[in-house]
Amino acid sequence: MEQLIIATKNKGKVKDFRNLFSKYDITIKSLLDLEENIPDIEETGKTFEENAALKAETIAERFSLPVLADDSGLEVDALGGRPGIYSARFAGLEKSDQANIAKLLEELKGVPEEERTARFVCVLAVARPGQPTIFKRGSCEGRIANHPIGENGFGYDPVFYPNGLIKTMAELSSEEKNQISHRKNAIVQLEKWLQDL
Numbered sequence: 001m002e003q004l005i006i007a008t009k010n011k012g013k014v015k016d017f018r019n020l021f022s023k024y025d026i027t028i029k030s031l032l033d034l035e036e037n038i039p040d041i042e043e044t045g046k047t048f049e050e051n052a053a054l055k056a057e058t059i060a061e062r063f064s065l066p067v068l069a070d071d072s073g074l075e076v077d078a079l080g081g082r083p084g085i086y087s088a089r090f091a092g093l094e095k096s097d098q099a100n101i102a103k104l105l106e107e108l109k110g111v112p113e114e115e116r117t118a119r120f121v122c123v124l125a126v127a128r129p130g131q132p133t134i135f136k137r138g139s140c141e142g143r144i145a146n147h148p149i150g151e152n153g154f155g156y157d158p159v160f161y162p163n164g165l166i167k168t169m170a171e172l173s174s175e176e177k178n179q180i181s182h183r184k185n186a187i188v189q190l191e192k193w194l195q196d197l
């Protein structure tokens, strides 16, 4: 069984990754599992790719090991693609899922169902000491609900209906989410690299 460091402090992502990587027989170590406290990496990039690279390369350099990072977010068409890379900090730096959802629903007040289209985007960066960083992008299309439903998942999952489903992402089990999610659609593109790990 191999171990892979994921440069994240987001517990929801860690849960998704543990589940997604179990089939490759890879165990995950996140920044929350390390003994030393890693200072927050400032996400100063203007794209998912730039921020994913910042996180992966900072940690890969520090430990001289291959590191995966995930930069992800929700693009809402009626908001011109916002919150996008700012999804975690949409309602402020304290990164509250509940406040983010409230702000999103407020901004979409009165927007009819057919115009509430959106997608989750996940960019994975794999940084390895002395080698160029690899990027893979996955997405999941859907639309924004009128109110939150469901207890599973994290972030905006309770207000996101994946296309073709009558359940929000937060009403799906981890296994169901991980069959269709943006994160899953990015990881499958890393399959070859994961097998060589």
Ligand SMILES: O=c1[nH]c(=O)c2ncn([C@@H]3O[C@H](COP(=O)(O)OP(=O)(O)OP(=O)(O)O)[C@@H](O)[C@H]3O)c2[nH]1
Pocket (backbone or CB within 6 Å): 007, 008, 009, 010, 013, 043, 070, 071, 072, 073, 074, 087, 088, 100, 120, 153, 154, 155, 156, 157, 158, 160, 169, 181, 183
């Ligand atoms: O409902 C959701 N289901 C998902 O599957 C999902 N994936 C991403 N997101 C949103 O996008 C932000 C990422 O921002 P982000 O990539 O900067 O991560 P983060 O700051 O939370 O942690 P870190 O990995 O940077 O440590 C998150 O906080 C969420 O708001 C999701 N919401």
Ligand SMILES: [Mg+2]
Pocket (backbone or CB within 6 Å): 043, 088
């Ligand atoms: Mg972040």
